[in-house]
Structures are given as structure tokens and as C-alpha cells.
Amino acid sequence: AQSVTQLDSQVPVFEEAPVELRCNYSSSVSVYLFWYVQYPNQGLQLLLKYLSGSTLVKGINGFEAEFNKSQTSFHLRKPSVHISDTAEYFCAVIMDNYGQNFVFGPGTRLSVLP
Amino acid sequence: DGGITQSPKYLFRKEGQNVTLSCEQNLNHDAMYWYRQDPGQGLRLIYYSQIVNDFQKGDIAEGYSVSREKKESFPLTVTSAQKNPTAFYLCASSIGGRVTDTQYFGPGTRLTVL
Numbered sequence: 616a617q618s619v620t621q622l623d624s625q626v627p628v629f630e631e632a633p634v635e636l637r638c639n640y641s642s643s644v645s646v647y648l649f650w651y652v653q654y655p656n657q658g659l660q661l662l663l664k665y666l667s668g669s670t671l672v673k674g675i676n677g678f679e680a681e682f683n684k685s686q687t688s689f690h691l692r693k694p695s696v697h698i699s700d701t702a703e704y705f706c707a708v709i710m711d712n713y714g715q716n717f718v719f720g721p722g723t724r725l726s727v728l729p
Numbered sequence: 730d731g732g733i734t735q736s737p738k739y740l741f742r743k744e745g746q747n748v749t750l751s752c753e754q755n756l757n758h759d760a761m762y763w764y765r766q767d768p769g770q771g772l773r774l775i776y777y778s779q780i781v782n783d784f785q786k787g788d789i790a791e792g793y794s795v796s797r798e799k800k801e802s803f804p805l806t807v808t809s810a811q812k813n814p815t816a817f818y819l820c821a822s823s824i825g826g827r828v829t830d831t832q833y834f835g836p837g838t839r840l841t842v843l
Contacts (some may be wrong), residue, residue: 624769647828658733658819658834659772666829705771709828716787717832719771 617642619708619720627726628696636691636723638680638706648689649707649717650680659705665689676700701727732756733835735820740840742814750805750838752820758833760826761803765789766817766837775818778803779826807840814842 620639628634640646647666651659663674670682680691689706706720733754742748752761760779764772774787778797792811797803803822807814819837823830 619771651834656738656837656839658735658821658836660834661831664831707772716774716777717772719773721769721771 617708617710617718619706619718621704621706621720621723623723624721625724625726627728629728630698631695633694634692634696634700634725636704636706636725638689638691638720640687640689640706640708640718642687642708642710644710647709648680648682649709650674650678650689650691651705651707652676653703653705653722655702662691662704696725696727698727698729700725733820733822733833735818735835735838737838738836740838742840742842744842745809747809748807748814748840750807750818750820750840752803752805752835754801754803754822754833754835756822756824756833757800758822758824759800760823760830761797762821762823762832763787763793763795763803763805764819764821766819772819775805777826814840816840 618641622637649664650662653659663672665672665682673679678693703722703724705722707717736751762777763775766772773789776795778784794806820835821832823832
């Protein structure tokens with residue numbers, strides 16, 4: 616069965632420090648990968664997505680992610696975080712070409728400390 | 730201002746009652762989706778619809794029902810058959826049902842069954 620793992624449920628980091636949020640997936644077929652951010656009591660907002668092409672994907676708010684097929688990973692990075700980046704981050708995978716049947720990871724709560 | 734609206738933001742119901750959650754979009758999107766979010770579990774797909782008068786079950790459709798009589802509306806009914814209905818419910822839409830079509834999320838409805 617397909618699955619998405621986010622190894623860190625919580626990541627505390629000081630302001631202006633770099634951060635990496637990890638995402639691994641299990642699949643034997645081609646995948647499409649996404650990172651979403653959720654601020655408290657709000658819906659999800661797309662940060663970035665990998666569909667094909669360059670494995671380094673740049674998204675909004677200074678985030679980027681790198682697709683590594685051999686390691687089945689899609690880790691999210693930001694070189695310098697702000698207080699406003701405090702939120703929950705979800706990695707998601709689509710493994711069908713028909714429809715958009717996402718498989719979401721359990722989420723990582725990023726807390727940026729002053 | 731285009732977007733997705735969900736109402737109400739908070740909803741309380743007694744056990745055994747059916748309840749309907751509203752989702753409206755004015756983005757002229759063909760596809761709409763309902764997700765359930767529980768702490769530590771990410772999002773799980775309940776139902777999705779790619780065109781008017783058609784919808785498909787997602788991973789956890791038992792105890793839920795939907796209708797898609799209009800393009801802009803995709804209400805979700807949580808029935809008394811749903812064993813654990815207390816959760817955060819998110820509606821999303823995309824211009825089509827392709828992988829390349831970004832899903833846009835509403836602000837969510839938090840349902841509490843007493």
C-alpha cells in the first residue's frame with residue numbers, strides 16, 4: 616500500500632536558522648509530490664509541487680524541496696525561517712494519473728522561536 | 730474575490746443527528762473534494778466529484794454522503810452511521826481532475842459531536 620512518512624511530528628527552530636522537514640514515500644510507480652502548509656484553524660495552501668523535470672523545486676515563501684527518486688524522499692528546506700513560518704506542514708503524494716487521490720503524511724509542526 | 734467558502738466554521742451536534750456541511754466555490758472549478766483531518770493523521774479523502782451530477786468515494790466514505798447538483802456547490806452530510814464524526818473537515822476544488830491541477834482549500838469546518 617502506498618504511504619507517506621513524515622518522521623518528525625514537531626520541529627522547533629530559532630528564527631533565521633535553516634530548517635529541513637523530511638518526507639519519504641513508498642511507491643513502486645511514478646509519483647507526483649506536494650508540500651502544503653496549514654496555519655492554525657485554516658485550510659491548506661500549496662507551497663510547491665514536483666510533477667516532472669528538475670528535481671529541485673522552488674515554492675512560495677522561500678521554500679524549496681528536492682525530489683530524490685533513489686531515496687524516495689521529498690524533503691522541504693528553507694535557509695532562514697521567520698516567526699510567520701510557524702505552521703503545520705504536510706507532504707502529499709499522488710500515484711494515480713486519473714483524478715487526484717492524494718495520500719497525505721501525518722504532518723510536521725514547525726515552531727519558529729524568537 | 731474568488732475562493733472557497735465553508736460554513737459554518739464551528740458546528741456542534743448531538744450524537745445520532747445528521748448534519749450537512751456547506752462548501753461553495755466561485756472559481757468555476759469542475760472538480761471538488763472533501764477531506765477529513767484528525768490530529769496526527771494528515772488528511773483523508775472522503776468523496777470527490779469531477780463534474781456535476783457525478784461523484785466518487787474516497788478512502789473513508791462510510792457514514793458520509795454528498796451531492797453535486799450545481800458546479801459551485803458540494804455539500805457533505807455526516808450521517809448518524811459515522812462512528813466518530815468529530816473532526817476538522819476541509820473542502821477543496823481544482824479546475825479539473827488532472828494531477829497538474831492545483832487543489833485550493835477552504836478554511837474548514839470543525840465539527841464536534843456531543
